[in-house]
Amino acid sequence: MVQAGTQHDRLAAALEAIVIGDRRACYPKVTAELGWQEGLLQTAAAIARGERLSVPHWQAHFQSLTSSAVALNALPYLWVMADAHGHHRVAVHRWVEDLELSPAAAVACEQLFAILCQQMGAAHSLSALAPLLPSRVSSWNDSGPVAQALSLVVQSQGQFEVAFGLACHREWSAAIPPRGGCAIALVSLLTGLTGGRVGLGAALRQRWLLDYRPAQPDPWQGVDVDALAAALHRRWAGVALPNIAPSFP
Numbered sequence: 001m002v003q004a005g006t007q008h009d010r011l012a013a014a015l016e017a018i019v020i021g022d023r024r025a026c027y028p029k030v031t032a033e034l035g036w037q038e039g040l041l042q043t044a045a046a047i048a049r050g051e052r053l054s055v056p057h058w059q060a061h062f063q064s065l066t067s068s069a070v071a072l073n074a075l076p077y078l079w080v081m082a083d084a085h086g087h088h089r090v091a092v093h094r095w096v097e098d099l100e101l102s103p104a105a106a107v108a109c110e111q112l113f114a115i116l117c118q119q120m121g122a123a124h125s126l127s128a129l130a131p132l133l134p135s136r137v138s139s140w141n142d143s144g145p146v147a148q149a150l151s152l153v154v155q156s157q158g159q160f161e162v163a164f165g166l167a168c169h170r171e172w173s174a175a176i177p178p179r180g181g182c183a184i185a186l187v188s189l190l191t192g193l194t195g196g197r198v199g200l201g202a203a204l205r206q207r208w209l210l211d212y213r214p215a216q217p218d219p220w221q222g223v224d225v226d227a228l229a230a231a232l233h234r235r236w237a238g239v240a241l242p243n244i245a246p247s248f249p
Contacts, residue, residue, distance in 0.1 A: 012229035017192030036069040037219035047076040048231035067104040068182030082116040111146040149186035
């Protein structure tokens with residue numbers, strides 16, 4: 001049993017929330033971000049195997065994504081590099097630079113890394129996240145997709161249903177760059193990260209994870225989210241994985 005409120009619990013909740021939010025969202029599946037789900041699973045599997053997403057192998061992949069999708073696909077790497085004091089910030093910055101990402105994508109990665117590091121600390125309150133929101137931008141859209149998602153989560157007091165409803169009400173699920181399906185996924189990720197599995201609630205997890213039977217092709221079908229979270233958490237903790245076949249790609 002994963003203890004509530006631990007790093008493992010909040011990582012598992014973040015991944016579960018991404019799946020729940022993506023399955024619930026009513027956006028068209030044909031978007032500029034099509035395939036970000038498979039990309040996230042591939043990067044997670046690589047990190048679980050002990051890889052570090054080397055630039056020569058992954059550069060083309062990340063350069064093909066929108067800034068929102070880049071942040072989501074970088075999540076497994078950013079997670080294992082994060083700690084409460086941000087000791088690996090320089091290494092993450094160098095990795096982002098070496099990938100030669102767009103300025104917006106680079107900012108999205110570094111903002112998400114800052115959030116992950118903050119959540120590794122002793123205080124997990126939403127108020128502690130507020131200072132991470134950019135205060136000097138010429139317009140709201142200039143703050144970037146991660147900052148916009150974080151602001152909405154803070155406004156929603158970390159409640160998944162409220163944050164998800166607001167995102168849909170603001171048409172964040174529309175296939176309009178820089179939002180599209182990834183905007184919902186970013187909001188979901190951050191609500192899961194800040195609230196843990198308790199914040200998601202048993203009813204949501206039962207309906208969209210355990211009992212979900214897709215009427216159309218589902219990118220998450222057959223994925224063991226618990227196994228994925230456990231593998232990433234062990235890598236973050238520096239524990240070698242047993243030599244067994246993983247339950248994800």
